[in-house]
Amino acid sequence: MAIYHMGPLAMDESFIYTFFPLLAAILLLIYIKSKEANEAPKEPEASPTYSLWNPDRKRSETSTSSFFQEPITALGDEVDVLSMPPHPFRPYKPVYHMTMGLEKCAPNDLFLIDSSYPSRIALRKQVVNEFPHISLGASERCGPAVKELYTYILSQHLPSRFPKLFTTSSVDREFKNHVSGDSYPLTPPQNSIDALKILATTVEEDILILQKESGRETYSLQGFIACFPNGFDSSKKMGMELREIHGPVPMFEEKLATSMDRFFGRLEVGKWVKRMNWTISTHEKLFLPTGNHHYEGEELPEELEFVDLEKTYLRVERQVLLRLPVSRDMVFFVKTYMTPLARIKKEGQGEALATAIDGVPEKLGVYKRRIVWGKAVKDALRA
Numbered sequence: 001m002a003i004y005h006m007g008p009l010a011m012d013e014s015f016i017y018t019f020f021p022l023l024a025a026i027l028l029l030i031y032i033k034s035k036e037a038n039e040a041p042k043e044p045e046a047s048p049t050y051s052l053w054n055p056d057r058k059r060s061e062t063s064t065s066s067f068f069q070e071p072i073t074a075l076g077d078e079v080d081v082l083s084m085p086p087h088p089f090r091p092y093k094p095v096y097h098m099t100m101g102l103e104k105c106a107p108n109d110l111f112l113i114d115s116s117y118p119s120r121i122a123l124r125k126q127v128v129n130e131f132p133h134i135s136l137g138a139s140e141r142c143g144p145a146v147k148e149l150y151t152y153i154l155s156q157h158l159p160s161r162f163p164k165l166f167t168t169s170s171v172d173r174e175f176k177n178h179v180s181g182d183s184y185p186l187t188p189p190q191n192s193i194d195a196l197k198i199l200a201t202t203v204e205e206d207i208l209i210l211q212k213e214s215g216r217e218t219y220s221l222q223g224f225i226a227c228f229p230n231g232f233d234s235s236k237k238m239g240m241e242l243r244e245i246h247g248p249v250p251m252f253e254e255k256l257a258t259s260m261d262r263f264f265g266r267l268e269v270g271k272w273v274k275r276m277n278w279t280i281s282t283h284e285k286l287f288l289p290t291g292n293h294h295y296e297g298e299e300l301p302e303e304l305e306f307v308d309l310e311k312t313y314l315r316v317e318r319q320v321l322l323r324l325p326v327s328r329d330m331v332f333f334v335k336t337y338m339t340p341l342a343r344i345k346k347e348g349q350g351e352a353l354a355t356a357i358d359g360v361p362e363k364l365g366v367y368k369r370r371i372v373w374g375k376a377v378k379d380a381l382r383a
């Protein structure tokens, strides 16, 4: 038997063959356990057979589904959202940084209803009837996503959050909008455009549905409600991937394209996020399939010498992004806020907005047509 001499210590061979493998096994076990303890617990995946709607549910009960990890709570009887002014979002900063700018969105805050709701819904009805092909679109493959969304919004979200404004009847299997007086079936129409038309005239938010391209890590536009597009025609963006959709946006490719694709690939069911976009609009039109942006090769109109702050607006988009639990498609909601610059000035925000206009990088400023309105708007805000 070999004896190993290590200074004052001496070990025989059988001890070495038993002790060291045992020590290695113990150390490996400790390492695995500590790694497990340090890892964040994994979100449970949504069940593919989640219950969409229980018609016998009492109104006051909170409603949860695998759409989100927090319950929807009903607004109390004392809250009259229709008498509340639109939320004064003022997202501009002294210097504009092109970032994803995403924050967590509570499920209760998916739809923000305020005093503009009745007039906006009336306008949306006009738009979908006059411009059906520009305001509504759906590819064949997004049918299941449209049905999933329709059922969630009409059967679950709206009646749970705003029980004074929207109710459902299990007898008639109907959704009732008590503001507009409209009733719709709880079962989604077979035709996706019919379903989108109902959604378009029930909520103020425009809705874009994106699906993963098979074999690629990218998402493309497969369905839309675009009653208030800010200068683009969604029907022309159908089938395009996010990168291509944002092609006209300066700095997008360098600053955002890769992180956005990655984010879309990773966003989990139940993790809703929101972000804001802002620009200046020299008119009050909400349905704008062209204009408000400058594209390469286009001629710019003359620089404005004067603007009327009552008729020039801060146009803010509040955007919410989520993944549908069953189809796993992505949905992007956009609510548009228009605030006359006269009000911004009255709030004492004139200088802050003028500074923010200067803080928009040159190329993005051209895209936003700052050359046309920039000086006149800043002069008026600072006067």
Ligand code: HEM
Residues within 6 Å of the ligand: 098, 099, 100, 101, 208, 210, 221, 231, 232, 237, 245, 246, 248, 249, 256, 260, 275, 277, 278, 279, 293, 321, 332, 368
């Ligand atoms: C969360 C991710 C997103 C980010 C960070 C983002 C960012 C932006 C930015 C910075 C602009 C320029 C707007 C301006 O300053 O006036 C823009 C424009 C635009 N975005 Fe997004 N966006 C996102 C998601 C989406 C999605 C999901 C769609 C769906 C189709 C979309 C469609 C558009 C369109 C159509 C434009 C106008 C492009 C044009 O002028 O033709 N965006 N986006």
